[in-house]
Amino acid sequence: MDIFIQQVVSGLATGGIYASLALALVMIYQATDVVNFAQGELAMFATYICWTLIHAGLQYWAAFVSTLAIAFVGGVVIERVVIRPVENAPILSIVMVTLGLLVICNSIAGWMWTYVQKPFPSPFPENPFKFGNIVFGAHDLGEIQVTLLVLLCIYLFFRFTPLGLAMRAAAHNPVSSRLVGIRVGWMLALGWGLAAVFGAVAGMMVAPVLTLEPNLMGGVQIYAFAAATLGGFTSPGGAVLGGFIVGVVENLVGTYVGFIGTELKFTVALAMIIVVLLVKPTGLFGTTVVKRV
């Protein structure tokens, strides 16, 4: 039984990593209707900025907050400068531009900071908590809390602030939004900015576990996609839950399904997602966008 609980705990910790980036993906999808393939790389880049600030002598939290500010401005600027020219192009052309951003960020980071992996500090205590035989990593727990906190912020923002409402409207129906006086262009830019902030949080939470290197988010982003797909791209809560589910199920499959073992556990997790999609084509908590014909 201990092993079962320990695997669930470790699955939740890993799932928290997926969930944190999935939130950024969902954020940008909600705000701009675009899937941003560069989200993970932007997060990695922001984490490098934080690392640079810390090494320049800043305190952890000062660097943390500065990074969030830089990430926000960076996100807005990228939308205004890079995405704007293809705003009205087919959706796949925008996806291409995000892919271009992905490779640029990855390559530039390697060029600027080399590919040597760097230790990244954690703001949480070092020693794990122990309950009987079950061990909780302190950083893992802290990271899950941060993810939930970000989720809460997103929920409150979209649900209760006029700005959040305006952003949702701008993504949903740009033409009508413009008619009621919403500055759609800036709403999209804001969406990119906020997504970059959440991505930066994810990066800085992930890096202490995975150590910082230019390919920090490559694998994480794949899982984050899986998490968001499972939970529903229109639901932040769903994406977080999706992350936890993927993390836990993958661990349990790897541990208990003998003939699959660890060599195919990822494949099984993917198959599971496809099965879920067949029953719920927009993910567990996603809503279908009703289109008028």
Added chain:
Amino acid sequence: MSGSRLPRLVGLLSLLLAACALPFVLSNFRLFQFSQVYIYAIAILGLNMLTGYNGQFSLGHGAFYAIGAYVSAIMMDRWNIAYGWTLPVAGVLCLVVGFLFGLPALRLEGLYLALATFSLALAVPQILKYFEHWTGGSQGIVLSKPNAPFGLKLNPDQWLYFVTFAVLVLLFWLGANLLKGRIGRAIVAIRDNHIAAEAMGINTALYKSLVFGVSAAYTGVAGALSASVIAYVAPDSFNVFLSVTLLIGSVIGGLASISGAVFGALFIQFVPNWAQDISKAAPWAIFGVFLIGFMYLMPFGIAGGIRLLWIRATRSRVPQEGRSAVPTQAHTTT
């Protein structure tokens, strides 16, 4: 339309002749590169049928490419079957797999379909490694290049060039007939408005699955050809980036355009090489700049860009035809 038919035919014929003359002008290395371009073009045309014409996004066509390559490699390696026979087998197998995958995929749209197919691309390398007995695991399978038959005085590179080119011409001809005819109109109608298409009596479910199958078959044949041209298959050859690269090729070349597949193939074959010639410090960064630059200049892809230029040049003559020639934007919402 009839007015532009003759110059078009002449243009196509001279292209064909030029392509056939290449093996006697270019070095073997260049021929190898062009064989790869043809292979990519076939794969991209397959993807284009699905994504461009039918509006079903796929981020997983690398998986079919891999299946085609491995089917061909295993047949050649284990049973000594001639590469020529492996092509139709790979095609049919991918047709079936694609069709079967297409059935459940019917329920998915846009983003969710793209990510479901993405899972396929992600899972394939792991599955290939798992069935080590057949696939040679992560070490892959080393193959031999076929020699020219009938005592033809061609070296293997020249011969493979002609083989890939012949397959390209055949598949493009078939594809063009399919897409330009009744079936093609039905496929496009489903993309543009599937409810209206259904109301007009088109069996959308059947069509969509069939397009998925045919698309997979094209990509599978391309994969099978690549096994012979590269003479090696390994899981590392078919990672996620292959699927992404094929998608890049189809969008850059021009969605819903047959010639676009060739432009896209040229792009994914040669632009990375230019990028690394410019900078070895950060070749990906240069490639990314090229990618974004192309999208800025030609948001509808190279084929779309050329078409727009052509329309602009001949605007006075056929204004209304011009507008419809630009690929319409499908699925702005998902």
Added chain:
Amino acid sequence: MRGTPQPLALVLALGVAVLAAVPAGAQTVVGVTATEIKIGNTNPYSGPASAYGTIGKVIGAYFKKVNDEGGVNGRKINYITYDDGYSPPKTVEMVRKLVEQDQVAALFQTLGTPPNSAIHKYMNQQKVPHLFVATGATKWNDPQNFPWTMGFQPNYQTEGRVYAAHVLKNHPNAKIGILYQNDDYGKDYLKGFEDGLGEAHKKMIVLRQSYEVTDPTIDSQIVNLKNSSANVFFNITIPKFAVQAIKKTHDIGWKPVHYLNNVSSSLATVLKPAGLEASKDLITALYMKEVTDPQWRNDKGFTDWVAFMKKYYPEGALDDQANGYGYNVAILMTHVLKQCGNDLSRENIMRQAANVKNLELPLLLPGIKVNTSPTDFAPIEQEQLAKFNGEKWDLFGELFDAFRKN
């Protein structure tokens, strides 16, 4: 240029050769003129494996140093390196470009097992030296069937056997748990280790766990390994996962005898991030001086390397073992070229590569020497076990020599 037919190139080469009055036999030498020799290379400068790309760059930097100092026997090394992104089809393309278009005299240090497997046959058909490939697979030492291909570093299987021998000797009743990367590298280590244990491996190894290089974490695998009640842990992971494995093993209070593969023996990038306390008593097998290990601070080989890095490759990281690796192998290549004298034909390059005797490289451990012969295409075959004392690697026991034992 692209279409230059073979005869024309030959005529040109001939003309140049005659004009320069190069000694007899050099007329047909490809990739060599009176003033330069062309050496080709592929490395991943883009894509997920680009961390290795620094090897290709440090080699270029070293050849620049050689050229600045007058070159090899009066000839400059023209080093041409291309990006293959660790993708076998791209490697095939780039290598064909090097061989057929750039007409290099030899290929050197192409990186990765799958990329090299893709060109293995081609290089031997073309009879172009395919030297000192950057992979730890075993198949490069096969002079009978592949007389044009040669490895460099001790292979992974040999290293696996080193650990197995140590386990058998010191922990004959061990219960062993293994974590390995699910690819050629992980499986080679696994095979060497199992072969080394012999029949006993069936009952000694209690659990094998794998991970994919794209997996974010390996927590789950470590939990399972602990639960298997293994008391010996063989850790076959690349640095990113080695950090996690060492940390997690420590965190969940599992205290096995921990063997860590050489790939992840770096102090700066693995042991320090994982925690020096957690890393204590790790055992590994070394053949190079670990460049961040304080015990080499005043070592001549090390200080020379640092001076070289500062002058010729200042943007390269001094805590990256790969830069030390590339430096070593570039020196070996230069040595072979020097040994060729004025006969830089492909046959002679290969002959000299197979005739390196007791060569010491500045960043090899003391006592480890490069040796090759026409029947031995494995240049480095010695390794030494080392235990981490919380500060540095303590070398212990005698040199393990794979060649001698076989």
